[in-house]
Amino acid sequence: MPAPRWFNANTAWRMLGSSALSLVLTLAGLLAVTFVMSAFSPIDPALQQVGDHASAATYAQARHALGLDAPLPLRFAHYLIGLCHGDLGISTATGQAVAGELREVFPATLELSTIALLISAIAGVGLALLSARWPGSWVDSAIRVISLLGSSVPIFWLGLVALALFYAHWHWAGGPGRLDDAYEYTIDMPTGLVLLDSWRSGMPGAFASAIRHMLLPALLLASYVLGSIARLTRTSLLGELHQEYVTLARAKGAGPGGILLRHVLPNCLGPMLTVIALAYTNLLQGAVLTETVFARPGLGRYLTNALFYGDVPAILGATLVLGIVFILINGVTDMLVRLLDPRLR
Amino acid sequence: MAEHPLLRVEQLEVRRRHGDATPLVGPLSFEIGPGATGLVGESGSGKSLTVRALLQLLPPSLQSHSRCMQFDGHELSTLRERQWQALRGADMALVMQDPRHALNPRLSIGTQIDEALRLHARLPRAERRERVLAAMHEVGLPQPRQLWTHYPHQLSGGMGQRVMLAIALINRPRLLIADEPTSALDTHLRDQVLELMMHLADAHGMSLLLISHDLPLVARHCRDVLVMYRGRLVDRCAAAALDTATSPYTRALWHCRPSGDTHGQLLPVFDPAQMDPVA
Ligand SMILES: Nc1ncnc2c1ncn2[C@@H]1O[C@H](COP(=O)(O)OP(=O)(O)OP(=O)(O)O)[C@@H](O)[C@H]1O
Ligand SMILES: [Mg+2]
Numbered sequence: 025m026p027a028p029r030w031f032n033a034n035t036a037w038r039m040l041g042s043s044a045l046s047l048v049l050t051l052a053g054l055l056a057v058t059f060v061m062s063a064f065s066p067i068d069p070a071l072q073q074v075g076d077h078a079s080a081a082t083y084a085q086a087r088h089a090l091g092l093d094a095p096l097p098l099r100f101a102h103y104l105i106g107l108c109h110g111d112l113g114i115s116t117a118t119g120q121a122v123a124g125e126l127r128e129v130f131p132a133t134l135e136l137s138t139i140a141l142l143i144s145a146i147a148g149v150g151l152a153l154l155s156a157r158w159p160g161s162w163v164d165s166a167i168r169v170i171s172l173l174g175s176s177v178p179i180f181w182l183g184l185v186a187l188a189l190f191y192a193h194w195h196w197a198g199g200p201g202r203l204d205d206a207y208e209y210t211i212d213m214p215t216g217l218v219l220l221d222s223w224r225s226g227m228p229g230a231f232a233s234a235i236r237h238m239l240l241p242a243l244l245l246a247s248y249v250l251g252s253i254a255r256l257t258r259t260s261l262l263g264e265l266h267q268e269y270v271t272l273a274r275a276k277g278a279g280p281g282g283i284l285l286r287h288v289l290p291n292c293l294g295p296m297l298t299v300i301a302l303a304y305t306n307l308l309q310g311a312v313l314t315e316t317v318f319a320r321p322g323l324g325r326y327l328t329n330a331l332f333y334g335d336v337p338a339i340l341g342a343t344l345v346l347g348i349v350f351i352l353i354n355g356v357t358d359m360l361v362r363l364l365d366p367r368l369r
Numbered sequence: 370m371a372e373h374p375l376l377r378v379e380q381l382e383v384r385r386r387h388g389d390a391t392p393l394v395g396p397l398s399f400e401i402g403p404g405a406t407g408l409v410g411e412s413g414s415g416k417s418l419t420v421r422a423l424l425q426l427l428p429p430s431l432q433s434h435s436r437c438m439q440f441d442g443h444e445l446s447t448l449r450e451r452q453w454q455a456l457r458g459a460d461m462a463l464v465m466q467d468p469r470h471a472l473n474p475r476l477s478i479g480t481q482i483d484e485a486l487r488l489h490a491r492l493p494r495a496e497r498r499e500r501v502l503a504a505m506h507e508v509g510l511p512q513p514r515q516l517w518t519h520y521p522h523q524l525s526g527g528m529g530q531r532v533m534l535a536i537a538l539i540n541r542p543r544l545l546i547a548d549e550p551t552s553a554l555d556t557h558l559r560d561q562v563l564e565l566m567m568h569l570a571d572a573h574g575m576s577l578l579l580i581s582h583d584l585p586l587v588a589r590h591c592r593d594v595l596v597m598y599r600g601r602l603v604d605r606c607a608a609a610a611l612d613t614a615t616s617p618y619t620r621a622l623w624h625c626r627p628s629g630d631t632h633g634q635l636l637p638v639f640d641p642a643q644m645d646p647v648a
Contacts, residue, residue, distance in 0.1 A: 266428075268470035274426055275465075276485045276536060277458035279451075286484070290475040366520040367474060 040359060047355040054347040058340050059103050063096060067334045072116050112344065113337030117330065122341035125326065130345055131216030132202070132322040133315065137307040139219075139238065140245035144307075145300050147246070148253030155254075156261040157284055167258065171251020179248055179310055183317035186240050198237035200319035207233055241318045248310045249303035260295040264288045294361045301357035305350050373442060374400040375544055375576045376423070380436040383418045383427065383600075393431070394418045394600040401544065405567065405577040407587035407608060409622065410597030416580045419597070420546050423578075424461060425453050441543060459489040462537035464547040464566070468529025472521035478505075478532055479517030485536045504535040509565060527558040531565070538569060545570055546578045563590065584611065584623055596622065 112122040155163035315324030330338035382395035394415035422433035505513035596604035604616035
């Protein structure tokens with residue numbers, strides 16, 4: 025089909041351009057904040073390196089080697105140039121490059137939270153549709169209970185209970201870690217995504233083991249945002265049902281299910297995407313806790329260790345990566361919302 | 370009137386489901402025969418609620434009840450929701466007031482007209498497409514093929530109302546109900562769209578129930594007129610006899626039309642005490 029007459033490539037580009045501009049500005053803000061945090065952190069990396077008993081000369085030498093004696097603007101420039109080369113500094117705890125360590129742990133976190141997002145978005149929107157179709161039925165109560173649990177019970181507590189019941193007691197799910205021990209040290213992890221890597225390893229049982237271990241943390245993490253996705257989507261669906269176009273659809277002879285799916289749902293895409301994007305950022309934060317409870321390698325455990333050791337470059341590197349992901353999620357959502365709405369295209 | 374009216378309603382009432390039990394509309398009884406019937410009355414007199422009750426399209430907070438509601442000899446008050454869905458849009462169709470709100474902003478024009486057909490006819494896609502294009506052509510939409518992928522916000526009010534008309538007419542209903550179909554349009558478009566609607570209803574032998582504030586317009590286009598006041602039917606007469614109406618309310622409505630002749634004079638005021646409702 026030829027491009028419709030109204031489709032104006034200029035407007036589309038201008039729109040994407042303005043989204044991209046705000047994205048870049050937010051990113052610049054994030055960089056400035058992480059830099060300031062590192063520059064004024066109470067932990068002195070030079071002191072950390074040379075120790076409390078070093079002489080003043082050794083200390084000054086270390087400061088110079090780390091570039092800490094340069095004026096702030098110059099240090100910021102160095103910081104940016106380093107970032108462009110993918111340099112996030114050296115971890116003071118492990119002596120390894122932070123960027124390399126993050127590349128190993130971050131995919132795991134992204135994998136866990138994305139799977140949790142898929143579960144919670146599908147289940148949440150499904151529940152919302154059911155409850156908008158039959159308002160006042162059991163679905164409403166289910167949504168209320170789930171959102172109450174998800175928002176008020178601490179995730180680590182729920183995690184421990186789930187492990188005690190489903191792993192220790194019933195043996196339905198895998199225990200802590202991302203794989204059974206038999207596979208943990210035998211499988212190659214080139215991508216860091218455990219489902220993908222265990223699938224590609226070709227080892228029978230490895231993939232199943234990965235799934236069994238993914239089950240509890242993913243469900244738990246999903247329950248954390250499921251309630252809010254369901255509740256907000258439901259509100260938005262019910263609000264649309266008063267619109268005139270719903271009356272016209274009924275007058276055409278459409279049934280309530282068809283109206284909900286074909287007419288109301290498309291009109292709720294904007295709010296739904298926004299809610300889901302917000303849930304995604306919440307899930308990434310929640311993943312940090314979940315990983316700690318379930319002893320899964322990932323950004324969460326990395327960050328916990330870094331905080332414990334006062335490893336400033338590692339903390340800031342992880343913060344920066346999370347920040348960039350948040351900004352990207354919001355930016356992409358913003359563009360999607362606009363692209364999906366014919367009135368804004 | 371024909372021996373067998375298309376729609377016959379007895380003692381129709383619309384009430385709130387909870388609270389106040391006094392009916393918002395009714396009880397009213399009327400018949401709709403072939404040709405165009407006008408339904409007039411001041412704002413808030415219950416015209417829209419009446420037609421929504423006829424189509425079982427009341428909001429959930431309201432309910433309707435009638436002793437008898439017959440469409441083409443079939444009793445409607447015992448129908449289940451599924452049967453209503455089969456009836457709505459196929460045998461009785463509705464044209465709403467404002468296309469800017471009544472058309473779905475997220476769906477293309479073609480999809481929205483096509484849906485009306487898809488809901489009632491099992492046809493191959495290509496044939497449906499032909500019928501939709503023909504319907505768009507019939508209501509005078511220019512370049513239907515290009516328009517197919519347009520969205521409601523890209524249409525003028527007049528075009529939007531033509532789209533609504535195409536939706537209503539595509540299944541060739543027996544009864545077309547139009548609730549103030551032109552009051553959201555400019556005056557010069559009003560007559561155009563109305564003429565088109567009258568012409569198409571006539572050409573396909575449909576009965577038309579036209580709701581309007583505009584008495585002269587109803588007098589010009591309709592055969593019979595029903596007059597509502599505060600939820601009750603207060604008069605029914607031949608449209609041609611409106612200027613000699615005997616009911617005090619109809620007379621007041623008729624003489625309340627501001628025009629060049631009455632410029633600068635006080636319009637007559639209606640005294641409700643003169644009222645004795647019929648039906
Ligand atoms: N959902 C509702 N709940 C309660 N009362 C309602 C509801 N909808 C309409 N009404 C009341 O019923 C009366 C009739 O309303 P209706 O919309 O039928 O008037 P109308 O004759 O169509 O007026 P207009 O010419 O302004 O469209 C009004 O007094 C209105 O306040
Ligand atoms: Mg009305």
